[in-house]
Amino acid sequence: MPSVSESFRRKEGPEKLTGVAKYIDDYPLPGCIHGVTLRSSIARGVIKNIHFDPAFDWGPVTVVSAKDIPGQNYVYLIEVDQPLLAEHQIRHAEEPILVIGHPDRAKAYEALGHVHVEYDEWDPVLTMEESLDAKRLLYAADNVFKRIEIVKGDLDAGFALADFIVEEEYRVPHQEQAYIENNGMAAWEEDDGTLTIMGSMQCPFYVHKAMSPLFPREPDKIRVIQTTTGGGFGGKEEYPNMIAGHAALLALEAKRPVKIIYDRHEDMLATTKRHPARVRHRTGVRRDGTLVAQDIDVLMDGGAYVTLSPVVLSRGILHATGPYECPNVRVVGRVVATSTPPNGAFRGFGAPQTLFAAELQMEKIAARLQMDPVAIRRKNLLREGALTATGQMLRESVGASTVLEQVLARSRFADKKKKYARWNQSKRRPSWRGIGLAAVFHGDGFTGGGEVFLRSQARVALSPDGRIRVDAAATEIGQGTTSILAQIVADALEVPYDWVEVETPDTSKVPDSGPTVASRTCMIVGALLHRAAKKLKLALLNAGAHWPLGREAFERAAARACASRGELDFVEEFEKPGDIEWDDVSYRGDAYGVFSYAAMVVELEIDKLTYEITVKNVVTAQDVGKAINPLLVEGQIIGGTSQALGYALLENAIFDRGVMQNAQLTNYIIPTTLDTPPMDVTIVEKPYSKGPFGAKGVGELPMDVPAPAVAAAVYDATGLFLTELPILPEKLCQALHAQEN
């Protein structure tokens, strides 16, 4: 029975369901000490003195500072500007200064209260606008971490053709990943000198690479193991490098295993969030709705260090036009430094920010033209053969109009819009009702030459007793990696799903198949495994096996094929597809191998007494190429939609002097089950020739589409065009009051 397209049970599901699965804090680690982090209480300045209270019993305590780092004091990423521990200069609040270890966790926390840091405090730079002013310099000569420009056609000529020019500014805030398991990491040194790191993470090889400069040793003397991970959403892409470094440093100093487990408050205060952004649109459009010029300015807040900001910006500007074709485009993107904790990876990675602006801009244009928001989208939507802003020709797998037509039909969009307009006419109704639409695209895999640069590898191995093992660094973080990779390999080998095992991501056991990010696991790693499995099957055929195979026959064939060696394995490495060209300097060419597409209709109701917004119904269609496991795909879509509804309506990170004020889940409001509306999900499959069984990506796509649909529905319900997220009842109340007066 083929596995692909079946909603098979998750490989790791029963263990999680029965509580057998072990998260990092569940490992006892005999003799371990607990590490806690002393963080800066100021946003910017220098450390003058660190004072240890002599009244406290420091005997059982181990303290490490920047001076104890055997190698270089930086957390390796795109640049090397971020120290593992601040030695002199403080660039954001909650910046790590010391790591303190104690055998008793409560005592370790208590010790924190007995360290007093004296600072010379400098004025911080807290907003993007302040940063652009460059009155106080945080980075280079202009505070700009990265500037990227995309140019297509002739912008001035485009505007000259326009009948209307529509301008607007949009803003989106921080967002917390709010994975259910907080960050946590353990480290120790083995007798043979191997530095072992174990914990909650998305990218074991990122952690591996980050350890080398800090603790110089041979690569095989560093081992990184992923434990069962309670969610990531990008929040465990880069920050685990930092925690791993802290744990390892303390372990080497104390010569004992170390565990560092963040509580929710520390996790929310100190670790990364989605980049806030300001996006300005100036669009030239013909009377019939044809786009002729898009001039877009994207500004993002990177926080205090470079971290992943240049790539977040890159993905942001590559999606800034929305899923539309326009002959004349300029997108200017800048990400700037501020004295706030670094922002980082989060599901969507820059795209939700710019797509919110792009889609709401379409609503604004439609309103200006007094045109149906559906008609204007139909007119400009990407289709096969279209050229994107970077000049990429979309040769295949373009589901944009299919997903749009699906949601319009399934939601009865036009009828409902009329119905709600009638409802809203009566003053006696207790509520306003509205319906809104959005459509998006999402580039799958790393941007531009990223995949070529990564040169990911993945392996399928067969042992003489017939065990089939998948070796990949792709992590299971709740999204179903283990299951879908096994399904792909099972079908490539034409064997049952249950025969395929998936190795735990452990850098000493699996090849580097790249990070678990960018909606790339299924499409990129899955394709490598598909090829490797095909080769394995060929080897078995050559050794005389005949399909279909029963279990016993398969074991005999395996024994024969493995005869002269212990294991038969095939490693596949990513190769640049011949027809993909990208120039990172001019930002021209094929930005992504392929795009996924989604459309959504949101219906909502607003209470006239309290301005509370209730999403009543969501209809969405998403083109993922091929759903390897339809139930898991649906789960990604429903979960991602909920997370994005939180972004749109609830989540409001409040900062004061660079410190998050509501860094607990009591006051940082994420949606509960009761905030989750019914969802009608349609999976559209426009196959991609280079994906396994035609699969593209789905992980990030659902995060892109709900926010602009919500804003459009609020506009439909109230006539208020709100350009800033989140759309809180407080903002509606204020805006309605202003509208009345």
Add this chain to the structure above:
Amino acid sequence: MKVLRPHSVDDALELYERHPDAVPLAGGTDFMVAWNGGSENGRLILDLSALASWRRIRDTPSMLRLGALVTHWQLQQETLVKKKFPLLVDACATIGGRQIQSRGTLGGNIANASPAGDTFAPLAVYDARVRLRSAAGRRKLPFMDVFAGVKKTHLRPGELIELVELDFPKKPARQFFRKVGTRSASAISKTVAAGLLWLRRDGTVRELRFALGSMAPTVRRLYSVESFLLGKKPTPRVVKEAVALLEADVDPIDDLRSTRFYRMEVSRNLLRAFLRSGS
């Protein structure tokens, strides 16, 4: 953490008298959050969970006596509470989730004195009385006199809440409860309103009680609004004047959860809707 766990009321009162700095622990739903955050490290705990007699709900012909350790969940199950004090039941159903409702207690909720205590607006309009016990004796406080400010009460050192008394009210013409929180469930309130209205046969107001929570350091009865409406018919013009008086009784703030402007606007809307709901 050191914990004292008395098994009788007398032991509890005696221990509390000897250790007036101890933290009386009922359901602990708010205390555990503070303790986890490190702010209550080293505190001596007076665990009241073994005082079974304080878990009871008893009725007399004229009133209901709710033991201090009655949980929010228990209150929602009790037939007499549901029948006579539906606003209190509605309020309990909005507190946290099922787990919190099963642990959190009425007495703990009151003694904790959060400005956002969700049972307070109903208790205020039901004219509850709070009975206090200490080793020195008993006393009774009207519910509105319990609170001194944010997280502060007028309880004396060594004094514990024993029970809450609620007189059975005459059937009101209209009653109202609404919590406006930050989301659909497990939310802290931005404003919470409870109202009871009795009308004379001619449609004029015999008595109005309306209370708002989360709108000031402590729960507030809208005495100005209530007395203004006495003997008047709630016509649109009268209601408009009454709503304008709301500002005299409450003084909300901007905080992490909401804004003063929103809280005022929504409270006015809720009051207006309640007063006009019969017309």
